Amino acid sequence: MRSGLAVLSAGMLTLLGALAGCSGDAAEQPAQLPMIAANYIAEGNPETLREWGQVQLSGGALVLSDDVVPYDLNTPLFTDYAHKLRTIWMPEGSSVNYRTGEVLDFPLGTVITKTFYYPLKDGGDESQVLRDSSSEFFQGGKLPLGNVRLIETRVLVLRDAGWEAIPYRWNEEQTEASLNRIGGIIPLSLVNEDGEAAAFDYVMPNVNECASCHASDSNSKAIWPIGPKARHLNRHFAYDDGTQNQLTHLSDVGFLKGAPDDLSAAPKNALWGDLDASLNSRARAYLDINCSHCHSPIGPADTSGLSLLPDASGAALGKCKVPIAAGAGTGNRRWGIHPGHPDQSILIYRMESDEADKMMPEIGRSTVHEEGVALLTDWVKSMEGDCG
Amino acid sequence: MPFGLLKRAALAVLVPLTLAACSAVPERAQGELRDLSEANTEYQATLQEQLIDAKPGDVITIPTGVYALDRMITLNVDGVTIRGEGADKTILNWQNQKAGAEGLSVKANDFTLENLAIEDTTGDGLKVNGGINIVIRGVRVEWTGGYKTENGAYGLYPVQTENVLIEDSIAIGASDAGIYVGQSKNIVVRNNRAEYNVAGIEIENSVNADVYGNTAINNTGGILVFNMPNLPQRGYGTRIYDNDVNENNTENFGHEGTPVASVPAGTGIIVNSNDDVEIFGNRVADNNTANVIISSLFSAGYADDEQAENFDPYPEGIWVYNNTFSGGGESPDGLELKALKTMLFGPTGAFPDVLFDGHVDPAKMVGGKLPDALRICVSDEGVDVLNIDGPNGNEEPRVESDAYRCKLTPRKPVELALAEAAGS
Numbered sequence: 001m002r003s004g005l006a007v008l009s010a011g012m013l014t015l016l017g018a019l020a021g022c023s024g025d026a027a028e029q030p031a032q033l034p035m036i037a038a039n040y041i042a043e044g045n046p047e048t049l050r051e052w053g054q055v056q057l058s059g060g061a062l063v064l065s066d067d068v069v070p071y072d073l074n075t076p077l078f079t080d081y082a083h084k085l086r087t088i089w090m091p092e093g094s095s096v097n098y099r100t101g102e103v104l105d106f107p108l109g110t111v112i113t114k115t116f117y118y119p120l121k122d123g124g125d126e127s128q129v130l131r132d133s134s135s136e137f138f139q140g141g142k143l144p145l146g147n148v149r150l151i152e153t154r155v156l157v158l159r160d161a162g163w164e165a166i167p168y169r170w171n172e173e174q175t176e177a178s179l180n181r182i183g184g185i186i187p188l189s190l191v192n193e194d195g196e197a198a199a200f201d202y203v204m205p206n207v208n209e210c211a212s213c214h215a216s217d218s219n220s221k222a223i224w225p226i227g228p229k230a231r232h233l234n235r236h237f238a239y240d241d242g243t244q245n246q247l248t249h250l251s252d253v254g255f256l257k258g259a260p261d262d263l264s265a266a267p268k269n270a271l272w273g274d275l276d277a278s279l280n281s282r283a284r285a286y287l288d289i290n291c292s293h294c295h296s297p298i299g300p301a302d303t304s305g306l307s308l309l310p311d312a313s314g315a316a317l318g319k320c321k322v323p324i325a326a327g328a329g330t331g332n333r334r335w336g337i338h339p340g341h342p343d344q345s346i347l348i349y350r351m352e353s354d355e356a357d358k359m360m361p362e363i364g365r366s367t368v369h370e371e372g373v374a375l376l377t378d379w380v381k382s383m384e385g386d387c388g
Numbered sequence: 389m390p391f392g393l394l395k396r397a398a399l400a401v402l403v404p405l406t407l408a409a410c411s412a413v414p415e416r417a418q419g420e421l422r423d424l425s426e427a428n429t430e431y432q433a434t435l436q437e438q439l440i441d442a443k444p445g446d447v448i449t450i451p452t453g454v455y456a457l458d459r460m461i462t463l464n465v466d467g468v469t470i471r472g473e474g475a476d477k478t479i480l481n482w483q484n485q486k487a488g489a490e491g492l493s494v495k496a497n498d499f500t501l502e503n504l505a506i507e508d509t510t511g512d513g514l515k516v517n518g519g520i521n522i523v524i525r526g527v528r529v530e531w532t533g534g535y536k537t538e539n540g541a542y543g544l545y546p547v548q549t550e551n552v553l554i555e556d557s558i559a560i561g562a563s564d565a566g567i568y569v570g571q572s573k574n575i576v577v578r579n580n581r582a583e584y585n586v587a588g589i590e591i592e593n594s595v596n597a598d599v600y601g602n603t604a605i606n607n608t609g610g611i612l613v614f615n616m617p618n619l620p621q622r623g624y625g626t627r628i629y630d631n632d633v634n635e636n637n638t639e640n641f642g643h644e645g646t647p648v649a650s651v652p653a654g655t656g657i658i659v660n661s662n663d664d665v666e667i668f669g670n671r672v673a674d675n676n677t678a679n680v681i682i683s684s685l686f687s688a689g690y691a692d693d694e695q696a697e698n699f700d701p702y703p704e705g706i707w708v709y710n711n712t713f714s715g716g717g718e719s720p721d722g723l724e725l726k727a728l729k730t731m732l733f734g735p736t737g738a739f740p741d742v743l744f745d746g747h748v749d750p751a752k753m754v755g756g757k758l759p760d761a762l763r764i765c766v767s768d769e770g771v772d773v774l775n776i777d778g779p780n781g782n783e784e785p786r787v788e789s790d791a792y793r794c795k796l797t798p799r800k801p802v803e804l805a806l807a808e809a810a811g812s
Contacts, residue, residue, distance in 0.1 A: 203487045302548075303548055303570065357511030
């Protein structure tokens with residue numbers, strides 16, 4: 001794949017002057033398209049993301065339409081260090097009832113989007129993205145595109161027949177996100193804080209692969225969102241009019257009914273990087289959001305007998321548990337978790353791998369989340385007991 | 389690598405005659421890595437889109453040709469058939485796979501896959517996770533570079549399925565099991581060929597399986613019936629009959645830590661921790677450790693694991709009869725078994741046809757004996773049983789064939805409409 005700038009310089013020399021010196025302001029070139037209000041599209045696969053009216057380009061930024069609410073999760077899924085802008089919207093007058101435990105039971109027409117993007121290396125080309133998890137790029141209700149590359153936006157919509165996943169891929173000019181149901185491989189280079197670059201393939205899932213994670217009940221095989229559970233949402237967010245708890249905010253705007261006034265009573269996963277939280281709560285939050293949509297007693301990975309839900313324990317959690325069908329994924333290790341011995345635990349081996357037949361999760365990453373591995377390594381090291 | 393060259397060479401000669409016109413699949417000797425220099429790399433996008441848009445009842449046909457794929461292909465729609473033009477004609481090859489733990493991943497009911505080849509996947513070849521009425525017919529799954537630890541784990545891998553037919557298929561080179569049916573119910577595995585896998589054919593934690601008419605040759609272990617702990621379903625009820633299980637003497641090239649890594653090279657048929665298994669009418673020859681092994685999880689290296697406490701590791705209700713045994717047992721795998729063989733039978737002697745690790749559940753004993761239905765029966769005179777006395781650290785290994793001269797109630801055949809419809 002050629003970079004956007006390379007394409008332009010080859011074919012559109014006259015534009016070169018306009019682009020020189022700026023770093024990625026390409027979004028300002030096309031005429032400003034009229035804004036589309038957030039809407040529910042009851043059937044079909046719209047060809048462009050814009051038609052949904054949830055997030056769209058305006059003034060060199062990705063902006064949210066009126067009534068579209070951004071949110072974060074306490075501990076998010078790792079996706080090759082990509083940043084994610086999550087939004088939720090419901091048709092006018094609709095709301096969802098609060099509940100603990102399961103994903104909120106949203107009303108018909110709910111649209112959730114997740115935009116995957118990376119900050120770009122200064123002076124680099126569009127394939128050189130930063131491994132920077134700390135900075136916030138979405139601010140004041142918009143995501144300025146100045147030094148950011150948009151990769152893809154995934155739409156989850158609740159229609160009559162259930163949730164559907166519809167993926168859109170951003171073009172290299174960063175002017176449009178088009179329907180892409182068969183996914184793709186996008187070669188990128190991850191640049192660390194020392195300026196060292198490591199090439200990797202960003203894999204955009206196809207529609208079926210969306211179900212690999214989102215069909216978290218292997219009997220019904222129905223697609224559900226994963227993040228919007230009370231325990232993931234119960235945190236603060238910097239809205240453009242101030243910082244507020246997300247559950248409170250969703251209640252204030254009318255999307256959420258019945259949330260407890262006192263949110264200290266609501267379940268709350270730890271932020272995996274929050275050193276004020278206990279090691280155990282951070283590790284379990286990490287396993288919850290990264291693994292438990294498959295590794296639960298009803299998930300597609302129940303074939304392994306391993307559950308990584310917050311309430312799992314003992315052999316079900318992997319302690320002294322022998323693998324079933326891990327193949328090369330055992331790394332020649334005998335137990336899922338050998339307490340006190342991360343270097344003898346299959347769970348750690350599979351997190352440390354980036355090879356398709358060995359790594360976990362099976363899809364959704366091509367790189368190793370080194371900070372996540374460090375967290376889980378410390379957690380296993382802290383465990384007491386022995387497998388004999 | 390001493391692959392079964394003769395048989396494969398004979399097949400390869402036929403191919404060019406039928407394909408001369410167009411998109412011929414080049415000849416390839418077994419053990420020679422598939423050449424993808426002329427392969428079609430565009431087709432995978434077409435195939436994936438067809439599978440996304442498939443409707444129940446659709447038959448998706450893949451023409452003759454060699455197709456290179458670099459991602460897992462997925463199907464989530466019920467009632468779909470994927471059909472090639474032959475296991476040596478329609479070749480899907482994942483040698484350059486970049487993403488996905490399987491080649492073809494299916495989560496659907498009423499699924500049929502037939503007449504094509506799945507080659508060189510990074511992980512498993514075909515995985516069908518959940519689903520009722522699954523047919524796999526005339527499929528070849530192979531790691532073309534020969535058997536290696538780096539090969540993918542499973543060839544054909546239905547798991548948590550119900551009503552499963554695997555027939556006329558070939559599995560070669562899997563670093564775990566060539567044909568593996570896990571946690572499933574109502575299973576027929578017939579007329580397949582499995583070679584140079586760690587486990588040729590494996591039935592694990594499954595209920596009601598008939599395994600017949602297959603050839604398992606040159607694997608580490610030919611046919612396995614296993615139960616593993618911590619799974620939602622305990623397995624029982626397998627009939628293994630009319631199979632050829634020969635020369636399964638390939639070194640164990642499985643990954644340490646996997647259950648099959650404990651299988652000694654030279655194992656013909658092995659029952660581990662499973663119950664109600666009938667082994668009859670098979671031709672079992674020249675498996676160097678033993679033609680038949682009956683064992684518990686304790687012998688698979690897991691004796692010290694805590695989960696064994698809530699798991700029944702004892703093989704019970706096992707009946708071996710009317711088989712034709714020849715050779716085997718002369719050169720067992722591993723120092724301990726080698727030493728045991730030499731001690732008991734001398735340097736030129738051989739283990740008897742049936743090896744039992746001797747683990748019996750003390751809690752189920754009534755008056756010092758197991759109830760009849762739980763016994764291990766080897767009913768034919770002349771077929772000897774060696775109890776290696778596992779519970780006592782092999783202190784008193786003994787040939788005690790008379791203790792196993794009993795019969796069990798024959799199991800009923802698996803009733804599977806899919807198999808009856810297909811004939812045999």
